[in-house]
Every structure is written in C-alpha cells, then in structure tokens.
Amino acid sequence: MSDDQNTMYRVRGHVKWFDPAKGYGFVVSDEGGPDILLHVNVLRNFGQSSVADGAGIEIMTHRTDRGVQAVEVLGIDPPERADSMMLADFAEMDPAQIARMPLEPARVKWFDKAKGFGFANVFGRDEDVFLHIEVLRRSGFADLQPGEALAMRVIDGKRGRMAVQVLAWESALKN
Numbered sequence: 001m002s003d004d005q006n007t008m009y010r011v012r013g014h015v016k017w018f019d020p021a022k023g024y025g026f027v028v029s030d031e032g033g034p035d036i037l038l039h040v041n042v043l044r045n046f047g048q049s050s051v052a053d054g055a056g057i058e059i060m061t062h063r064t065d066r067g068v069q070a071v072e073v074l075g076i077d078p079p080e081r082a083d084s085m086m087l088a089d090f091a092e093m094d095p096a097q098i099a100r101m102p103l104e105p106a107r108v109k110w111f112d113k114a115k116g117f118g119f120a121n122v123f124g125r126d127e128d129v130f131l132h133i134e135v136l137r138r139s140g141f142a143d144l145q146p147g148e149a150l151a152m153r154v155i156d157g158k159r160g161r162m163a164v165q166v167l168a169w170e171s172a173l174k175n
Helices: 040-046 095-100 133-139 169-174
Strands: 009-019 024-029 036-039 056-064 067-077 104-112 117-122 128-132 149-157 160-168
Touching (some): 036 056, 040 067
C-alpha cells in the first residue's frame, strides 16, 4: 500500500476476530500485511451487527495514521467449518436445495449467544421462527441484536418453524 491516505484498496481476506461488545475486530488480508481494523459501524452499513471469526470477507480499506482500516464491507462468506454440527432437522438437506428456498423477511425478536438460540418474527406472520447458533455460524454471523432485519430461509422443523440460513437484509436484496 502507498502512503496516500486518500487511496482506497479492495482487500479479500478473513475475519481474525470480531467482538460486538467492543465494537471492533480485525481482518487478515489474503495477500498478507498488517491486520485491518473492522469497526462495527462499517459492518452495520453492510447490514450486520456481527461477523463470525474465520468468515471470508471482501472490504474496501484505506491507510490512516493509526493503521489500515476497513471503510466498506463488500461481501461476507461464512467460515468453512468442518467441525460444526448440523442440526438433525435439516442434516439431510442438500445445500443447493436450501439455496433454492425463498427468502423470508424477518426481525430478530431476541437472541442469547450464551444459550445458543433465539427467535425472529417473519413479517406478516404471527409465529416465531427458531434461530440456532450453528445456523448463524454457518451463515457468517456471530450474534444478533433485537430488531435486526434479516432475510431467512425457513423450514417446518420437528418443533416448529426454524431458520436454516440467515442473511443480512441488505445483502439479501442484492441476491
């Protein structure tokens, strides 16, 4: 990178770590170099309040006196996790089958990361939709905030409706 602070750079990398409580985290570029600061406001402009550690990310950055910072999130890919569990309700579903399901607009009712689950309300429907932490991780999220807008792919599970994929509302509009 040059020393020109007005120059923007497109960077592809992965999230080293992100802490929603602190309001920031760091990205590591695939090309190497210094860690890149990712502030929660930049992430919120993309439509998410958190991002999973290890998630792939594409960002626009610039160099400041304090180091390299992300100024825009262009895309997020869920982390590749061979160790994550698959919920029995949709373990047999083909990922292509899930991707063909319609997106349903929703708002987070509540989510408790420590408990590992929460609920969302689909616009225009009365019942709650179950959100499991593993579905969030597979979708590239680390946490959700009450009132956060989402787009979800939902199935009728053994105990009611449940999300099988979660997208930030803004990124779902681009799909």
